[in-house]
Amino acid sequence: MPTGVAIRDAREQLFDAAERILLRDGPSALTSRSVTAEAGCAKGVLHRHFRDFDGFLAELVEDRVVRVERLGAELRENAGNGTVADNLAEALTAIFETVAVAIVSLVTFRDELRARIRQQRPSGLPILTEAGNLIADYLAAEADIGRVAATADTGLLARTLIGSGHLLFADRTAPRPRLEAVRGLVTAVLGSALTS
Template sequence: MSPRGVTIPEVRQQLFDAAEQILLREGPAGLTSRAITREAGVAAGLLHNHFGDLDSFLAALFVDRARAATLHLRELPDQAGSGTVVDNVMTTIEPLLAGHLLALAGLALARPSLVSRLGEAHGEGALELDANERVIADYLAAEQRLGRVPAGTDTASIALALVGAAHQLLLTRGPHAPDLRERIRRVAEALLTR
């Protein structure tokens, strides 16, 4: 436990990591302020001191993890012209298949009060839930300009189909299904190789 009045470096991430562990282990029902602070090894009131209430904390957790999951996307357009289009797209989709992201989606479904808090947690701008789709569409358009994706291909629709297929397979089969990545690769190949 942290002594009263002593600043804990990186307390936000410590609390976020603890909450994610509980979410993966026990599901949304296990996420209480006390359970999170206990898991993090900090004083019981620390979460409320930093976030006000549990929903504000959980919304901040959701935004933090969503941002972290999309950081790798910035590199995708730079891959245009190298490797194969399907391999490059799969490298981008792989992080979407992580179990903790599915657990976070389940958290939002289990606690509808979080949806209204997401905008507050994000601050000035809107949470970019469609970032993966937009970056994949931009990447495919870049590949189209290089002639590696056929002219006339609706890159925005293909990006939506790829992200939608990943979400559908995650929701229906779970992140640990043995053929999950292979199924998504087959979808990518069907959409991108003609």
């Protein structure tokens, strides 16, 4: 795109471009030049909206955390509807089919980014920590209505689901796991905690 041509929603276009690169090529391929080329804009557009590249990446992570939080709100609204296993399988697929796995490798790959994120989020891995908390909240809501055992450790179950889901989706070069495989993982992890 020629210099001086305005692009609409530049921040979102740059975030989406970075996500595509992460999913396709991994964190080592992510540079300011690759992001702007993928977004189809001049390199200066990124620097006009963000102080530096790690600042851009930190805001990308925060933007994707907000998306996961929206998924969590939808998941909580599903408490009592459908089956617990189906609701969780769909939620895990939505989390991991997007950028969650790539964000983990990106944060691990870039020391400066990790340091910036630690200023806002002192513990855990971005997106995975929030997703675990949201799943724990959902499981607690299901326990309140009797579809999950009241004695279940919802926090432990949620962390186990996140860790297992992360491993299931971790290889970005392999075909994506089918929903049935994710449902099987959920059923295995929850085991006797499911009451219906």
